[in-house]
Amino acid sequence: MNNSLAEKLVSRSAGICLYGFAPPKQATPSERLEAIVAQQLVRLRSLPVDGLIVYDIQDEAERISAPRPFPFLPTLPPEVYAYEHLGSLEVPKIVYRCVNRDTPDGFVRWLDCENGGPRISVLVGAPSRHSQVGLRLTDAYALARQHSSNLLLGGIAIAERHGRTLDEHHRILAKTEKGCRFFVTQAVYDVTSTKSLLSDYALALDETGGVPLPIILTFSPCGSEKTLSFMKWLGIAFPRWLENDLQFARDPLAKSLELCERIFAEVRDYAGDKGIPLGVNVESVSIRKEEIEASMELLRLLRRRVER
């Protein structure tokens, strides 16, 4: 049961369904933290998912000159939150790890504590070429192979980067070489760059005779100007018309769910034609109650579509 996500990933199943979130802030007082955990356990227990993603949040201030719309506050380590605080949840967890803050020794220690069972992680590199790098992603993959052969690795795939440089499929293939078995995108509002990435990925596999790995598309409700500007700050692309439609919608949150559903249906049909197994990951970048609840509704909506 606990292994089913790993099995689905390794067997390159389509239709994997995940829910993603960041751990609470490190500075959360312990009573408040207990309340958050209790509430999250209730919410997450009822979610029809194959697994949870626990993000590792970094500042990313080097990536972009615009000021961060929300302040950056360090969170609890995702593995601590996933395995300890949410330890009673049986559902498999995918733990993110930003390796550019690691030293080789620190990363190996993290790998050791990851050795407890058949665990799944996504390693994330530096947010920009200008970032200070402790451990390079390439070196982290090598250390993971060497020290933690049980760890099932995934990578991130950024369609927006592909829209600019048309080489994200090469990054996917290089990460595959280094051991990644699946890929997770950031929130998809730009259907064009997402289809373009899948297209170039499929063509590259045709050339090399490779098999397509699961691509997990992330979807995230956007119910306010503030959330929109934060998502844009995070590097999520919004086509002009879609941004207009969100901004002028009577109910932006409902509109964003409708748009996410349509985008997913379009990309699903496209990926299906190319033989790429698609999955979904739903998250809320906002901590507003109504946006979190909308993300859970979105998960149910997309789950229905993913199963078709």
Place this chain on the structure above:
Amino acid sequence: MNNSLAEKLVSRSAGICLYGFAPPKQATPSERLEAIVAQQLVRLRSLPVDGLIVYDIQDEAERISAPRPFPFLPTLPPEVYAYEHLGSLEVPKIVYRCVNRDTPDGFVRWLDCENGGPRISVLVGAPSRHSQVGLRLTDAYALARQHSSNLLLGGIAIAERHGRTLDEHHRILAKTEKGCRFFVTQAVYDVTSTKSLLSDYALALDETGGVPLPIILTFSPCGSEKTLSFMKWLGIAFPRWLENDLQFARDPLAKSLELCERIFAEVRDYAGDKGIPLGVNVESVSIRKEEIEASMELLRLLRRRVER
């Protein structure tokens, strides 16, 4: 009957259906020209259209540094081809005029010969800011108002430009002020910039209380690498995935028709929500027989969708 297109344009009808083409080359020997005209009369007579567009082809070499994939050869004047060679066709004609090659006097003479009846024209400005300009578009509109009040004027609208500068809707509104009653796009393969233009146009009209004018979307089959590269040279944007799908299709021409139909359906639904009357114009940028025939098939396919 001959007026029905003008009436539809002025009453801002949705679903106007046009077919566009360039006149034969000026250097065509007269016997060959007769044969071309005879063949075109047969083809065009059977077309279920509200009107024909006869383009005015300019070199456009200043617009782009890349070499033109097909050589530029001057054509017969579009008004001569439309009203003389194709004079026996009762269907209304929209004659294009590139005014940057005009002098004020020359343009007024052209307007005079346009005074014969309730005629329709689209005035086109310089292909680039770096072009040598004889007559500015603004001055041409003023001369048209002064000398030819019967002339029904349309303008061009370039969604790709909107994708870059987000101001094409301002150009549409400015041209509307100067007398344009409808707009024709270049070939649409980029659904995103097209929807974005319509979105910003609708929002601007909401603000100013203006009424939406007919936007005629041009569609053009693309059945070969050469046609693709020519269309790209002309400034038509192809999303990466779509270009891949065309290039690797077993039957690129059929694929391009399928894509055009889907794009039209998506934009039609979007424009419908915004209350913008949409029409179609089908053309072939290629003179290959099979691409011309595909354009006529596309016209029939889109006509069916436009009437829904």
